[in-house]
Amino acid sequence: MSKFNIDGKDIEFKPGQTIIEAARDNGIEIPHFCWHPKLSVSGNCRMCLVEVEKMPKLVIACSTVAAEGMVVYMDSDKAISARNAVMEFFLINHPLDCPICDEAGECKLQDYAYQHSTGESRFVEEKTHKDKRVELGPNVMFDGDRCISCSRCIRFCDEVAKDAELTFVKRGDRVTITTFPGEQLDNPYAMNVVDICPVGALTNRDFRFKARVWDMAHTNTICNGCARGCNIEVWTRNNEVLRLVPRYNEEVNSYWMCDHGRLNTFKFINAGDRIDGPHMRVEGNLIKVGWDEAFAKAASNLKAFGKDEIAFLGSAYATVEDNFVAAKFAKSVLGTGHLDFVRHIDPTFGDEILRNEDVTPNTKGAELAGVAPSKNGFDFNGIVKAIREGKIKALYVLEDDILNDNLELENVLAKLDLLIINASNFNKTSALADIVFPAATYAEKNGTFVNFQGRVQRIRPALATNDVDRALEGMSMSRLDKFGTKYDRWAQGKHFDARSSWKILVGLASAMGQKLKYNMAEEVFYDISNSIDAFKGLDYDVIAELGVQLKSVNLKSTVKI
Amino acid sequence: MSGNNIPPKKRIKDLTFGEKIYIPEIVKGLSLTLRTMFKPKFTMEYPEEKFIPAGSYRGRPVLVEEKNGEERCVACGLCSRVCPALAIEVQAAETDREKERYPEKFEINMLRCIFCGFCEEVCPEEAIVMSKDYELAFSNREDAIYGKDKLLVPVDQLQDRIDFLRNYK
Ligand code: SF4
Ligand code: SF4
Numbered sequence: 269m270s271k272f273n274i275d276g277k278d279i280e281f282k283p284g285q286t287i288i289e290a291a292r293d294n295g296i297e298i299p300h301f302c303w304h305p306k307l308s309v310s311g312n313c314r315m316c317l318v319e320v321e322k323m324p325k326l327v328i329a330c331s332t333v334a335a336e337g338m339v340v341y342m343d344s345d346k347a348i349s350a351r352n353a354v355m356e357f358f359l360i361n362h363p364l365d366c367p368i369c370d371e372a373g374e375c376k377l378q379d380y381a382y383q384h385s386t387g388e389s390r391f392v393e394e395k396t397h398k399d400k401r402v403e404l405g406p407n408v409m410f411d412g413d414r415c416i417s418c419s420r421c422i423r424f425c426d427e428v429a430k431d432a433e434l435t436f437v438k439r440g441d442r443v444t445i446t447t448f449p450g451e452q453l454d455n456p457y458a459m460n461v462v463d464i465c466p467v468g469a470l471t472n473r474d475f476r477f478k479a480r481v482w483d484m485a486h487t488n489t490i491c492n493g494c495a496r497g498c499n500i501e502v503w504t505r506n507n508e509v510l511r512l513v514p515r516y517n518e519e520v521n522s523y524w525m526c527d528h529g530r531l532n533t534f535k536f537i538n539a540g541d542r543i544d545g546p547h548m549r550v551e552g553n554l555i556k557v558g559w560d561e562a563f564a565k566a567a568s569n570l571k572a573f574g575k576d577e578i579a580f581l582g583s584a585y586a587t588v589e590d591n592f593v594a595a596k597f598a599k600s601v602l603g604t605g606h607l608d609f610v611r612h613i614d615p616t617f618g619d620e621i622l623r624n625e626d627v628t629p630n631t632k633g634a635e636l637a638g639v640a641p642s643k644n645g646f647d648f649n650g651i652v653k654a655i656r657e658g659k660i661k662a663l664y665v666l667e668d669d670i671l672n673d674n675l676e677l678e679n680v681l682a683k684l685d686l687l688i689i690n691a692s693n694f695n696k697t698s699a700l701a702d703i704v705f706p707a708a709t710y711a712e713k714n715g716t717f718v719n720f721q722g723r724v725q726r727i728r729p730a731l732a733t734n735d736v737d738r739a740l741e742g743m744s745m746s747r748l749d750k751f752g753t754k755y756d757r758w759a760q761g762k763h764f765d766a767r768s769s770w771k772i773l774v775g776l777a778s779a780m781g782q783k784l785k786y787n788m789a790e791e792v793f794y795d796i797s798n799s800i801d802a803f804k805g806l807d808y809d810v811i812a813e814l815g816v817q818l819k820s821v822n823l824k825s826t827v828k829i
Numbered sequence: 830m831s832g833n834n835i836p837p838k839k840r841i842k843d844l845t846f847g848e849k850i851y852i853p854e855i856v857k858g859l860s861l862t863l864r865t866m867f868k869p870k871f872t873m874e875y876p877e878e879k880f881i882p883a884g885s886y887r888g889r890p891v892l893v894e895e896k897n898g899e900e901r902c903v904a905c906g907l908c909s910r911v912c913p914a915l916a917i918e919v920q921a922a923e924t925d926r927e928k929e930r931y932p933e934k935f936e937i938n939m940l941r942c943i944f945c946g947f948c949e950e951v952c953p954e955e956a957i958v959m960s961k962d963y964e965l966a967f968s969n970r971e972d973a974i975y976g977k978d979k980l981l982v983p984v985d986q987l988q989d990r991i992d993f994l995r996n997y998k
């Protein structure tokens with residue numbers, strides 16, 4: 269392999285790589301604003317100027333192709349003073365309104381001002397003034413003063429979202445960003461420009477001013493918006509999710525996520541219709557009851573039916589662990605083979621970039637976990653038919669509002685003698701349920717999802733519930749999470765009385781006199797890896813942050829129960 | 830415990846006869862009291878008489894209220910970040926004013942505050958300053974959390990402190 273030298277260190281490079289790319293592959297960051305590994309090279313910010321021996325002038329590392337034997341200096345006097353000068357230029361017209369800027373704390377300009385600037389300005393003239401608070405689109409706000417004209421946002425729309433909406437207008441120090449006439453920045457991936465904008469020129473209108481980034485904790489997890497399973501970080505403060513941002517995983521979502529995932533997959537967690545504690549129907553109304561009471565009631569009610577009169581629906585919204593325990597519960601505790609789950613396919617949602625037409629996060633995982641009818645059991649359509657015919661009288665539904673997609677089912681569910689559900693929010697299905705167990709959301713539990721590619725990925729709890737404690741569970745904690753006491757108003761965030769579905773089923777099994785011996789999601793997964801071929805050899809540490817591609821996504825894999 | 834055999838301390842000097850009978854010592858003490866009674870006094874008859882500190886005094890932190898009744902604070906959260914006692918909670922929100930954001934909620938827990946003045950030092954807007962108010966008493970924890978209603982103080986009442994900061998900070 270060919271090599272070149274940077275600051276006295278020999279590094280290898282692949283033919284055609286630029287200096288900045290090769291350096292990055294070797295863990296050396298050359299400062300840059302406009303360059304982004306997934307966008308075309310623009311070379312306008314000049315921050316990556318480096319000195320190369322035998323070249324008359326400094327060159328920009330982002331567009332200079334590395335060559336055998338090149339000697340590059342990032343820390344020579346010339347390179348350092350060039351960076352100082354570039355920073356001084358950037359700061360000439362920058363408003364320095366960090367106190368009111370949402371980017372503060374995660375701003376490249378702030379960071380580089382510390383690292384690469386002398387901190388002195390010789391500019392005494394008045395700064396330029398541009399438009400502030402410009403609504404570029406429904407979800408993105410633009411501040412012209414802060415923009416450093418790096419063109420990342422323009423290139424993102426052109427090259428990644430494939431929807432040219434943004435452009436520069438005017439010249440010199442009056443240059444600014446705008447949308448094309450009659451256009452809005454509203455493509456399904458628009459909000460990624462907020463993440464890649466190196467300064468606070470583009471802000472997330474949904475998150476604007478809600479919290480300071482240094483007051484929040486963040487947790488690596490997976491988006492539950494569709495079967496892509498984009499890798500994300502959940503940002504929380506005071507036990508509430510405030511924003512989601514994408515997390516780099518080249519195999520799944522690269523640096524991006526879609527706006528639907530970013531905006532619509534967390535607000536239900538703290539919504540007013542969230543179910544807090546188990547509920548039972550008494551005289552037509554759902555009444556909050558204790559766990560033991562709900563378990564005892566569910567157990568005795570279920571026991572009143574013959575094995576063949578009970579059906580169980582798993583869920584593509586629940587984790588592999590939940591579905592695995594559900595299958596086990598249906599087969600060995602209830603003794604029924606009428607076991608399936610509902611697929612939610614929305615062809616209008618899918619696209620060629622990230623979004624997948626399967627709008628659940630874990631269809632593959634539910635299949636692999638063994639949520640399927642046994643030989644003589646009914647599948648979903650069979651179960652519906654059998655309920656109509658009065659053959660099936662009791663139904664258990666795991667984390668799925670099956671009425672929402674299919675209102676015709678209302679008459680069917682109304683025929684049931686017993687409907688038990690695990691759900692996170694009150695919904696159309698809960699309106700007909702007799703017993704409702706409060707399910708923890710994906711942001712409150714450990715577990716795994718298998719995406720449409722057959723990649724198993726981990727979700728982690730970002731919010732505490734009555735069941736999972738932030739410190740004991742080893743969850744990510746901000747300074748405020750660590751030091752808040754019960755007397756601090758800023759530490760009183762709502763803790764819901766909810767449990768992971770697998771845990772609810774373990775409790776119910778024990779009320780029915782059967783032991784499913786799991787105390788942690790990890791133990792369930794251990795059992796999964798021992799009994800399902802596709803998961804052989806895996807554990808939570810192996811899956812780690814970026815997930816593992818299952819070798820044989822053989823949908824008929826045998827489940828030993 | 831074995832090994833712990835340090836001998837008990839011996840008295841270095843016994844009291845003299847004069848000291849033992851106490852009377853000369855008492856007379857000495859009384860004469861000091863008597864002399865002091867006729868010197869000018871420094872003690873204040875608090876609460877009838879109140880101590881008014883100089884501008885350099887660090888009493889409870891307050892928010893500066895401009896003449897138009899608005900706060901200067903832009904809810905940047907720096908005071909809350911720097912506060913070593915985690916006494917300050919700020920919740921920002923958007924406004925139509927030029928500075929775009931304002932504190933929808935600003936609370937200082939006076940039971941946590943240690944009067945260090947860091948919040949005042951870090952504030953980019955000269956919006957939070959240490960006042961001359963040292964009279965803080967509560968009968969329960971909730972009352973000790975001061976909201977904007979108690980924190981906002983008109984700027985002309987704070988001029989001493991602001992002048993001090995401008996001269997010496
Ligand atoms: S808005 Fe941000 S990303 Fe776009 S050109 Fe300006 S600084 Fe760059
Ligand atoms: S593409 Fe799917 S998984 Fe990715 S962010 Fe959008 S909804 Fe979430």
Ligand code: SF4
Pocket residue numbers: 890908911912913914915916917937941942943944945946947948949
């Ligand atoms: S004076 Fe010190 S302890 Fe009190 S609020 Fe300000 S920073 Fe916090």
Ligand code: SF4
Pocket residue numbers: 367901902903904905906907908909919948951952953954955956957
């Ligand atoms: S540092 Fe000043 S401007 Fe910022 S939140 Fe505190 S009081 Fe307001």
